[in-house]
Amino acid sequence: VGCGICINRCPFDAIMIIGLPEALKFPTHRYGPNGFALYGLPVPQKGRVTGILGPNGIGKSTAVQILSGRLVPNFGEEGGTWDRVLEHYAGTALYDYFKAVANDSLKVSQKPQYIDLIPKAFKDKTSALLARTDDRGIMDELVERLDLSHIVDRNITELSGGELQRVAIAACAAKDADFYFFDEISPYLDIYQRINCAKLIQEIAQEKAVLVVEHDLAILDMLADIVHVAYGEPGGYGVMTLPKGVRIAINQYLKGYLPEENVRVRPEAISFEVHPPRNETEIDTLVDYSSFSKKYKEGFALETDSGSIKQGEVLGIVGPNGIGKSTFMKVLAGEVEPDEGKLDMNISISYKPQYIKADIHMQVQFFLRGISRKFDSSYFQTEVVKPLGLEKLYERSIPELSGGELQRVAITACLCRDADMYLLDEPSAHLDVEQRSMVTKVIKRFAENNGKTAMVVDHDIYMIDMLSERLIVFEGEPAVYGKAHAPLSMHDGMNKFLSNLNITFRRDEDTRRPRVNKPDSRLDREQRSKGEYYYNV
Ligand code: ADP
Ligand code: ADP
Numbered sequence: 370v371g372c373g374i375c376i377n378r379c380p381f382d383a384i385m386i387i388g389l390p391e392a393l394k395f396p397t398h399r400y401g402p403n404g405f406a407l408y409g410l411p412v413p414q415k416g417r418v419t420g421i422l423g424p425n426g427i428g429k430s431t432a433v434q435i436l437s438g439r440l441v442p443n444f445g446e447e448g449g450t451w452d453r454v455l456e457h458y459a460g461t462a463l464y465d466y467f468k469a470v471a472n473d474s475l476k477v478s479q480k481p482q483y484i485d486l487i488p489k490a491f492k493d494k495t496s497a498l499l500a501r502t503d504d505r506g507i508m509d510e511l512v513e514r515l516d517l518s519h520i521v522d523r524n525i526t527e528l529s530g531g532e533l534q535r536v537a538i539a540a541c542a543a544k545d546a547d548f549y550f551f552d553e554i555s556p557y558l559d560i561y562q563r564i565n566c567a568k569l570i571q572e573i574a575q576e577k578a579v580l581v582v583e584h585d586l587a588i589l590d591m592l593a594d595i596v597h598v599a600y601g602e603p604g605g606y607g608v609m610t611l612p613k614g615v616r617i618a619i620n621q622y623l624k625g626y627l628p629e630e631n632v633r634v635r636p637e638a639i640s641f642e643v644h645p646p647r648n649e650t651e652i653d654t655l656v657d658y659s660s661f662s663k664k665y666k667e668g669f670a671l672e673t674d675s676g677s678i679k680q681g682e683v684l685g686i687v688g689p690n691g692i693g694k695s696t697f698m699k700v701l702a703g704e705v706e707p708d709e710g711k712l713d714m715n716i717s718i719s720y721k722p723q724y725i726k727a728d729i730h731m732q733v734q735f736f737l738r739g740i741s742r743k744f745d746s747s748y749f750q751t752e753v754v755k756p757l758g759l760e761k762l763y764e765r766s767i768p769e770l771s772g773g774e775l776q777r778v779a780i781t782a783c784l785c786r787d788a789d790m791y792l793l794d795e796p797s798a799h800l801d802v803e804q805r806s807m808v809t810k811v812i813k814r815f816a817e818n819n820g821k822t823a824m825v826v827d828h829d830i831y832m833i834d835m836l837s838e839r840l841i842v843f844e845g846e847p848a849v850y851g852k853a854h855a856p857l858s859m860h861d862g863m864n865k866f867l868s869n870l871n872i873t874f875r876r877d878e879d880t881r882r883p884r885v886n887k888p889d890s891r892l893d894r895e896q897r898s899k900g901e902y903y904y905n906v
């Protein structure tokens with residue numbers, strides 16, 4: 370009794386409900402006597418995309434190892450056998466699945482979470498990697514669809530993050546398998562590319578079982594049919610709920626409470642306030658900037674409109690990859706000189722670049738304390754350090770941090786400096802869904818409470834929606850030409866941005882979160898005809 374899919378039928382449910390870790394007595398798998406324990410498993414099913422929603426360190430990869438047959442679950446005891454597994458799952462949805470696993474007849478194709486490791490193992494031409502994985506003979510089509518034709522002749526080691534991500538997705542999709550697992554598709558990709566990959570994965574799922582982990586909730590929402598929420602204590606234990614419909618799962622997760630399980634996964638809800646725009650004339654202007662242009666030798670040219678930045682506002686910055694967003698930020702931060710136009714912004718700026726260097730050989734605590742005495746103030750500790758979970762990293766050396774850990778340190782360092790304006794380039798990168806929501810809250814409160822202005826470039830629509838009061842939209846042709854518009858209201862900015870992407874969003878009736886409309890659905894057509902791509906409230 371009491372684990373895997375039967376977790377909810379367990380006679381010890383009463384104990385489960387309180388949610389005490391010691392009461393979780395029947396794990397699906399435990400790594401050693403005091404090791405991490407996983408409770409429950411996702412159930413991959415042919416014909417649909419199954420999603421897993423939850424923080425990192427909660428057992429998602431462990432579950433996938435089990436489902437792909439590389440790890441025999443031990444049910445908390447020593448040594449596991451497939452016979453025992455089959456006995457355990459007799460009469461459940463996982464029985465046939467594990468029968469195929471035990472007979473070695475289940476083929477699995479997997480896209481790893483950390484694509485940065487691929488160039489370490491494979492240094493040949495991209496076309497060689499793709500040819501090797503092309504069991505289905507569909508690589509030409511995939512190369513076309515994922516916009517990879519210009520890079521197939523390059524070495525894997527020379528690809529950008531976004532290119533490598535799409536190569537990894539193509540390689541996983543081209544294999545002939547029964548079960549496909551994509552461990553995050555969105556890192557390094559812009560929204561257009563995320564949606565494009567999501568559509569491809571949905572097509573695979575028409576005939577195969579597909580499991581995805583995804584921390585961009587707008588993408589998970591449009592991609593998955595059903596979702597297992599994963600909760601627990603990262604590194605300690607993790608529980609996979611029974612599958613829920615994707616809308617319900619995300620709404621419950623945002624609210625922080627899972628009614629079927631009677632478990633609170635977070636003390637408070639993550640909420641989307643649909644705030645009316647502030648009356649612009651009433652807010653003081655922090656700075657006016659003039660238009661400028663910047664052309665790189667290799668060819669890319671950026672042009673910007675002049676604009677006005679308000680005191681205490683958060684400005685979101687959106688646009689495809691390679692359109693000049695980071696260049697814009699670097700010019701504002703004074704790291705890159707514009708060719709034409711002079712900024713003349715007489716304000717101090719604190720800047721977190723998109724690509725963070727980890728070459729300071731110092732413990733996190735000394736690095737952060739060295740930035741400003743503000744770091745140890747009780748305000749900063751309560752508002753920034755604790756919510757971002759930095760205390761656990763204090764004694765770690767900066768070069769040893771993982772991507773997500775380094776990101777949180779860099780965000781903290783940026784906010785710790787005294788400045789009039791804070792620039793954050795892609796703060797959601799490498800963060801899991803829970804950390805993204807914390808970072809969003811921290812930046813928003815920091816700006817509100819201190820009357821400071823922040824500019825945030827990000828591809829996560831939920832983050833942009835929750836954070837921004839106004840938007841700067843970038844348009845043009847990636848890698849060739851980019852144009853930055855003057856700041857627009859959220860309504861006008863989102864309309865411009867989404868009409869370029871050719872998608873419409875509505876708001877969820879319950880949580881007010883944005884949801885992608887199905888192309889050509891009634892709402893989609895209605896909103897398009899009115900020119901309301903964002904939401905019609
Ligand atoms: P997620 O994919 O949700 O980030 P993982 O399944 O990778 O989580 O890991 C969950 C926990 O299990 C982590 O604390 C990790 O350190 C631990 N863990 C993973 N693999 C092993 C292993 N082979 N032996 C012991 N502990 C492990
Ligand atoms: P985004 O942040 O919108 O992805 P970037 O500002 O990073 O865009 O880059 C815009 C374009 O300029 C890209 O094609 C990029 O390759 C190019 N680029 C960026 N920095 C340099 C540089 N230092 N020298 C030459 N080209 C550059």
Ligand code: MG
Pocket residue numbers: 694695696723794
């Ligand atoms: Mg950038």
